[in-house]
Amino acid sequence: MPDASIIHVDASGHASVPDCTPLTQRSYMWDTLKFRKRPAVAFGCATQRNLATMIADPNDLLRGRGYAGQDATTASSAVQRYKDGKVTPLRDTSSTDGQQGSNSGGGSGGGGGSQ
Template sequence: MTVSSRNVTLAPRLTAAVLALGALLGGCANRSTGGDTLAFGADDVRERHPIVLRDAPRSLDVFVGRAGGALDPRQAEDVASFAREFRRSGKGGLVAEVPTGARRDYATQDTLNGIRTALTRGGVSPAVLSVRSYPVQDPGLASPIRLTFASLQASVPHDCGQWPTDLGSSNFRFSSSNAPYWNFGCASQATLAAQIADPIDLVRSRDEGRSDIVKRMNAIAKIREGKDPSTEYRQQTPQINSTVGGR
């Protein structure tokens, strides 16, 4: 039997092609080894970018006017809203950092008095306000009075936008691993954490509110009478073509 030299030459090339195809198809399989997890991070976005609770400061800058006097309506409402937030989620005391060295001591004192008045409107006693000072570096720039208190906040424990692995073809092992890139889901987790009104809701659920006894008894009475206990809305909804006009 005679074997042609052409078939002998093609055999190594065919073997190499089959091996390359097998490597590519292997990247589409589910990854189950611990080495991949350590190299690329966890597949679950909640493990890669967890939402954590921490005590962090909340601040409000109140700008000092040149002529002094009371706060303008916008800033007065901002301080009153900040006071209500302090009552709801604040921990510890409320601190006011007052600028010094800007040659506007009288205006700063008037602004501080306006802050105390706005805090009272928001339900916070001015007695809880601790006043500190900080030096002004540039008198030509606005130097606000900064109100700060600590509160429990939800956040991602690291910054988003990190790319530890090249998404291109330079890293063949990552490109063929079918693994999500590290930054995937970070922005979604950070946005979800910022939208939570009460971070404790992530830890435990709230108690159920008081049930409506009157509505419940009315439904039971309808069932006893053989009637449908569901709510019926008798308001007529106009048709779209009747409101737009069908001429």
């Protein structure tokens, strides 16, 4: 299977995959009913083509982005607190819609029609 370097990113930032024909490998599977060879397959080419099609910013394939999350010390201390059973419980909070205590009914019942 080819690696991600098969995906080409041009100057405009468009990702594309070259023709998969050179990557085609002969199939060693035989059709037992018809005794014919099955078509050759370019393993991994569809995966790379799909990645090139779906990626939001193809330049990310050329170079990664810096991690903006927590540093490793903070993350590892959180895991250690979990393992030690010293996790701070969540606060008991609730939200309201501003009409707390207002328990008025909806509309009134409909009257009968006039006769």
